Amino acid sequence: MPPPSGPGADREAGAGYRAVFAVPEFRHVFAAHLLSTLGVVLCEIALSVLVHRLTGSPRTRAATLGDVLGEGDLFVLGRSVIRIINQSGQLAGFAAGGLLLCAMPVGAITGEALAGTFLGPRARARLTFPLGVFCVLPSLGFAARPSLGWAVLLLVLTGTGIAYNFGVDRWFVAAVPDELLGQAMTVMQAGRMTIMGLGMGAAGAAAEYAPLWVVMPAGGVVGAVSVLLVVSEVRRTGGDRFPAPDAAGIPA
Template identity: 45%
Template sequence: MPTPSGPARPGPAPACPPALAPPVAGPGYRAVFAVPEFRSVFAAHLLSSLGVVVCELALSVLVYRLTESPLLSALTFALGLLPYVVGGTLLSAVADRYPARRVLVLCDAVCAAAAAAMVLPGTPVAVLLVLRCLIAAVAPVFAGTRAGTLGEILGDGELFVLGRSLVRIVNQGAQLAGFAAGGLLLAAVPPGAVLGLTAATFTASALLLRLGTAARPARGRTPGALVGASLAGIRRLLADRRIRALLLLTWVPPAIVVVPEALLVPYGDLLGVGPMGQGLLLCGMPVGAVVAETLVGTFLGPRARTRLTFPLGVFAVLPSLGFAARPSWGWAMALLVLTGTGIAYNFGVDRWFVAAVPDELLGQAMTVMQAGRMTSMGLAMGLAGVAAECAPLSVVMSAAGVVGAVVVLAVVAEVRRSGARATGRARGGRGPLQQTES
């Protein structure tokens, strides 16, 4: 498979000494957007991401109006995370077993139908929650398939890494824009109309993917039933020490950093800042993430981005320590923005992960990565809530920083041991691949 953005093969010795050779900046975001297929994938992802965020908000409001139950209303958000473990395990082989474009379009069509069904008058609350679960169960399959097809569209080098970065920027930006747009829409029209708009965004995403991406054959086909093939693929992935270590590196820091985020509403209440102040606190991490991703992807080259992986992965959990001092609203916002900047550690992780995973399991590996990340974050949020019932908020939020620093350092050590210093490895379909500099 051609890898236009992959590492260059050794060539003739440079005319000047290595110490004087100019640094290679590498491709930037402009090079990624120059690929027509990626523009279609990006636009589709933007639409579907906004649709998911608006759907969560509108459905939460609709359920609360029907039941007047805060628990059921909050459950609509929780159901956006919990089914990830089902779709990410039992259905993970879908990403490689069938042609990517067909899977992506079908996933969007299922989500559009589920959102449209929510609009039907008289739909019971239990059915609304089941439909929300359906969208959430489809999400990791969609994300894994999309990540796998990005490797075919952009190659497995720096363009792929930058493409994944743009996907993360959309994810974080959708939280900010989606909640703001959803709030404005709900102030003007009923929740059912907003859910209808959500169905339209999924439909538009499906059309963009169908018309804007090429039809490609499936990467691989594991024999047997879908569930059995999914579980067999997961066992194969987890049996590889390098892949296992990198999965932990993608799961652990996000699970730690959401602990203070999950407690921001009660913390804002403790500060007496009101709903607006609480809402702005929730924007802190996404703002930091978008700024960091954009700056690192724009101004740093591949080598510098890779070298930042471990420091940023550890740094992401450290600002939580500041909550031990019960900071004011302004300082709390600064801590949250700093926490969000740690997301840029994913540049290096993505590069190493795609180099470690066999071609025929790339889509499934990306599905497992996404499912594990979302599931670990959901569990961490739940544990944070339980801990906050037994201890002061400042203690729970700062303890996350202490525990996180220890655990992330242990994971980093395992990543190093698993082969971070290797210079390359051969893999079917890709050839020699550069690993990482530690």
């Protein structure tokens, strides 16, 4: 059998890290992951150092934003700033990869910044359910096989929905005892990352067998149903009835 030929064969024959980084698309993805990871690490180090200075406790590994900002609206806004930093790191890395990769971080940064700057705690809490549902709806537009410009717009709109986290964070802080806040945040973040990973894996697997204009709307339908089920459960259990704080972060 004759040896394979072509660009793919050349890359395989010279397999190694150099060959991997020779692929431009991989370099873009690598840069995004690197900047995102560096941002998270720097935030964690800075937070640990700050808490150690404030408390004098050597147990800085257990430090959380709650130790610094308390449990009021300052905590919610602090979480928002951290998300904006993370999205900014991703945006910087994705910038070399094209408009589609940049679209969702741009929407997320815009939505978080506008909601955190111009809306009060009560208004942000009221938008939790609407934004939670809205953020999965733009993907339905891919069923129309949009052009690049419309696809970018749909992804930007998807990103703006991340502002629903303002209300979720507020309810979370109100529901969890102060002494368990750090551990509970760890569990919550681990759960989010796990679900995100499973979702990305499922979407990638589906994209192997179906075109984009089928996979994206299907994901939107699954997301919408899932969010509506969560909204129904939260309302049934009264999880959204915690008093909204005033501008100073004090429950009204």
